[in-house]
Amino acid sequence: MFLILTLALLPLGLIALVASLQAIRTTDLEKEALLRVAVTQSARKLSADLTSDRTAxxxxxxxxAVSGPDRAMCARLSIFLASHDRGGGRYYIYDRGGRRLCGSPQPEPDGLAPERRFSVRAMHLLPRSQFLVNPVQSRDGTVVALAYYPRAYLEAITSPAGALPNRQISLRQGRDSLVITQPSSLPQSRSTTLSARLDPSDMILTMTMRDPPVTLVRMLSLFLPLVMWFAAAAIGWFVVNRLLIRPLVLLRRSVATYHPGEVLEPMRRIRTPAQEIVALGDTFREISEDVATHEAEMAESLETQRKLTREVHHRVKNNLQIIASLINLHARSAHDAEAVEAYATIQRRVDALSVVHRNHYAELEEHRGVGVRSLISELSASLRATAPAEARRFGIQIDSDNLHISQDVAVPVAFLLTELVELAMLSNPRATMHISVQLEDDREDRAVLRIASPALRASQEMSERLEDRYGRVLTGLSRQLRAPLEHDSEAGDYAIAITVLP
Structure with missing residues (x-):
């Protein structure tokens, strides 16, 4: 979001930066124009003063040269030169013999040798002594007048009328240069230099104006548009974050931690003037209230359904017990041995189904299915209780893992065990049987049910019973379990794979 706001405000920042640069450029042009005017005025003023002095x-x-030295004229010349020269200017008049005819009481500055007094025709710089000499000869060339101007005089004459800070004024003549005004010590910075020629002379007046040093304030003023651009983006992001993004993040967290059945009230912790976010929070609250209401109704319906299912299973179990009791009563009133055995066979199968239903009803609340170990144990006890008199000592050993199976698997397993135990009891009532249920090595959803007994070994009587009834029943039960029933006739072993619950 901050990046988007920054890019959105970038054109405004660029416009402000271009305007600032344009203002700086305009200021530089104004400074250059002011400097051009100042150097021109200073050159004209110095030229005018020097020309006036040359005339005098x-x-x-x-x-x-005509009438000889005259003290009165010398005094008038001194008064004329001193009237506009308060910087310590000096003048001297010599003849060809080197005799001083008139002059200032101060000693003559160094730099111009006596033999050169008549050879210098125009103004000349004396950089070593920091003077400007202005020589003038008489018409006949027998007298020369020399006027020396110090730096103080030149600075007063060339100083511009306007305020130009950090300026430097210098005179240049060929290779010689005389600095008139030296600015205060400033670090190296950008400068602007303009020159004007003195008239009449080959001397050039140069004026240089240095820009003020780059300070922190100037840098901030230069980059103020960029700072304003960044500040506008930061303030915009702060406002958007506080008023929009942060409330949305809190709303998202509240929704993420929502659990069905709770009433979501995110606007309790969120304060924002954005009415859209407030309306969205109210919508989530209304939806959560509807979901909580539906959850409560579903929980109530589920509890009612659970009670009805428990009641149905309870009634089925009672009905199966009633059927088993009725079969037992009829078996007691029968006098034929075959009828008694038939009743006992039917009762064992009803008991097997009742055992499955009872175990399924016991595990119904936890939805774990039917426990294999408890199913086989209870079924074995029921089979031994209803066994013929000669098979009351028929031994059954159980070895089973803690496994659970569905009711669809438990019913055929119970019937399969009932058929094999009854077959073994009829074949050899004094034998024993070993029942084991173990997980397969490479699978966690398959187990092997193995029933082993010497009474199940191959014999003529065993073959007749299998062909008469038991064989067809065992085949049908293996089809319900969707697995082949393996039989080792020599060892008396039956094995079949069953599906277990995870």
């Missing part, structure tokens, strides 16, 4: 010097030199 020439008049005095011509007068001395």
């Amino acid at each position: 010097l020439m008049l005095t030199a011509n007068s001395f």
